[in-house]
Amino acid sequence: MTQTTAINRGHRRVIVASSLGTMFEWYDFYLYGSLAALIGRQFFSGVNETTAFIFALLAFAAGFAVRPFGAIIFGRLGDLAGRKHTFLITIVIMGVATALVGVLPAYESIGIAAPVILIGLRLLQGLAVGGEYGGAATYVAEHAPPGQRAYYTSWIQVTAAAGMILSLIVILGCRWILGSEFEVWGWRVPFLLSIILLGISVYIRLQLEESPVFLEMRARGKLSKAPIRDSIGRWSNLKLVLLALFGAMAGQAVVGYLGLVYMNLFLTQTLKVDAAMSNLLVAGALAAAAPLYLVSGKIADRIGRKPQVMLGCLIAALTLFPIFQGLTHFANPYMEIGRASCRERV
Numbered sequence: 001m002t003q004t005t006a007i008n009r010g011h012r013r014v015i016v017a018s019s020l021g022t023m024f025e026w027y028d029f030y031l032y033g034s035l036a037a038l039i040g041r042q043f044f045s046g047v048n049e050t051t052a053f054i055f056a057l058l059a060f061a062a063g064f065a066v067r068p069f070g071a072i073i074f075g076r077l078g079d080l081a082g083r084k085h086t087f088l089i090t091i092v093i094m095g096v097a098t099a100l101v102g103v104l105p106a107y108e109s110i111g112i113a114a115p116v117i118l119i120g121l122r123l124l125q126g127l128a129v130g131g132e133y134g135g136a137a138t139y140v141a142e143h144a145p146p147g148q149r150a151y152y153t154s155w156i157q158v159t160a161a162a163g164m165i166l167s168l169i170v171i172l173g174c175r176w177i178l179g180s181e182f183e184v185w186g187w188r189v190p191f192l193l194s195i196i197l198l199g200i201s202v203y204i205r206l207q208l209e210e211s212p213v214f215l216e217m218r219a220r221g222k223l224s225k226a227p228i229r230d231s232i233g234r235w236s237n238l239k240l241v242l243l244a245l246f247g248a249m250a251g252q253a254v255v256g257y258l259g260l261v262y263m264n265l266f267l268t269q270t271l272k273v274d275a276a277m278s279n280l281l282v283a284g285a286l287a288a289a290a291p292l293y294l295v296s297g298k299i300a301d302r303i304g305r306k307p308q309v310m311l312g313c314l315i316a317a318l319t320l321f322p323i324f325q326g327l328t329h330f331a332n333p334y335m336e337i338g339r340a341s342c343r344e345r346v
Contacts, residue, residue, distance in 0.1 A: 015140060015152065017204045019159045022136045024197040025091055026163025027170075028098035029129045031190055032122065033060055033261040034167050034279070037269060038187050042106045043115045053269065059119045060261075063126030068245075070130020077131075083139040086131060087205045094128035095198030097121045102191030139208075147301055154297025161290045164260050168283040175276055248305075251313040258320065260286070266324070271332040 032039065040056030041049065070090075078086040101121055107114045137153045144152035170190045178186035263285075267278040300308045328335055 015155045017208050018136050018140050019155050019162075021087065021091055021201040021204050022132060022156055023159035023162045023166065024194075024201045025094045025129060025132050026160050027166045027197060028094045028163075028194050029063065029125055030164045030261065031098065031167045031171075031194075032063075032101070032125075034164075034171055034264060035187055035190075036060055036265060038183065039118075042187075043104075043118050045107045046112075055115065057265075059115070059122050062119050063122045063129070066123050066126040067130035070127035070132075071134045073127065074131025075134055078135050078138070083135055083142075084205065084208050086135050087139070087208070088202060090128045090132040090135065091198065091201045091205065093124055094132065095194050095201065097124040097128070098191055098194035099198070102188040102194070150300035150305065151294065151297035154293045154300075157293045157297075158290050160256070160260065161286045161293070165283045165286050165290075168264075168279040172276060172279050172283075248309050251316070252309070255312070255316040255320075259289075267327070267331060271328060271335065273331050 036056045037053055039059075040052035040054075043059075044052035044055040047055070074086050074090055077089070098121075101118065104117055104121070105114060133156070136159075137156050140152050140156055141149045167190065170193060174186050174189050175182045178189070264278055264282045267273040267281065268275050273281075296308060296312075
């Protein structure tokens with residue numbers, strides 16, 4: 001039986017401050033995915049609409065490509081300078097990069113420079129979120145009492161869904177207030193609101209104290225002088241890193257981003273569901289699912305991380321195809337009929 005300790009006021013402060021800041025950062029990161037089709041028309045208008053949408057998704061993917069480098073860069077900085085200072089750096093990079101998307105001229109104004117700058121901003125966002133997420137999880141874990149680390153860090157995972165929900169709510173509000181103007185210039189407003197969220201996040205993070213585990217390690221001189229080399233320069237450690245990346249995180253990432261990002265794109269672009277209705281459906285589903293992260297954290301503290309990760313991946317493998325088939329059946333049955341007719345003709 002694992003030892004547990006009740007969450008006190010200090011623990012709650014750490015969880016709330018870390019989670020709110022991380023939620024705002026995920027809001028910035030997911031905002032692009034929620035508006036990918038519209039952004040494609042704005043910044044890749046030199047090609048046809050389908051190609052523009054593909055290019056917009058590739059630019060979105062660029063943020064994911066550099067996330068491991070963000071984790072390495074800011075993970076090292078966190079080991080050297082502390083978690084708190086790293087938090088502040090990543091959140092400022094994310095907030096500024098997101099706000100700049102809101103003022104970036106479109107393709108019609110500055111030509112090829114528009115998508116090039118856009119991709120550059122996405123790379124900055126990817127670096128920032130790569131450092132932020134791991135740093136936040138580490139910071140919270142280092143404050144967690146014995147036997148509750150999975151539960152504590154599950155609050156950080158809730159922020160991913162909460163950030164997506166917040167982005168969808170802001171988009172819905174802007175669509176409702178601005179009407180047809182949202183497609184012209186109003187889509188920039190959610191990005192510009194990142195400045196306000198950045199101010200709130202910086203204020204919250206400034207109230208935090210450094211991790212007690214980090215302070216103790218630094219006081220005893222136990223911090224690694226070359227954390228990157230120690231992590232991947234030795235096969236015994238590199239093997240664990242590779243197992244974590246491709247054994248645990250790869251499956252989780254596929255399942256997570258299918259629900260957080262692709263589901264909305266599938267509904268609007270493939271099934272032709274109204275954008276506002278799709279946003280409402282996805283936001284509602286995410287809100288209903290978010291508490292399950294906390295339940296999963298509790299279970300992981302009892303049975304271990306490995307069995308739960310394996311079970312989650314198995315459930316996803318068995319249910320993802322039926323889920324998307326069910327969405328097609330109820331959201332656009334004519335598409336399902338069309339596919340059946342094509343099979344009969346073949």
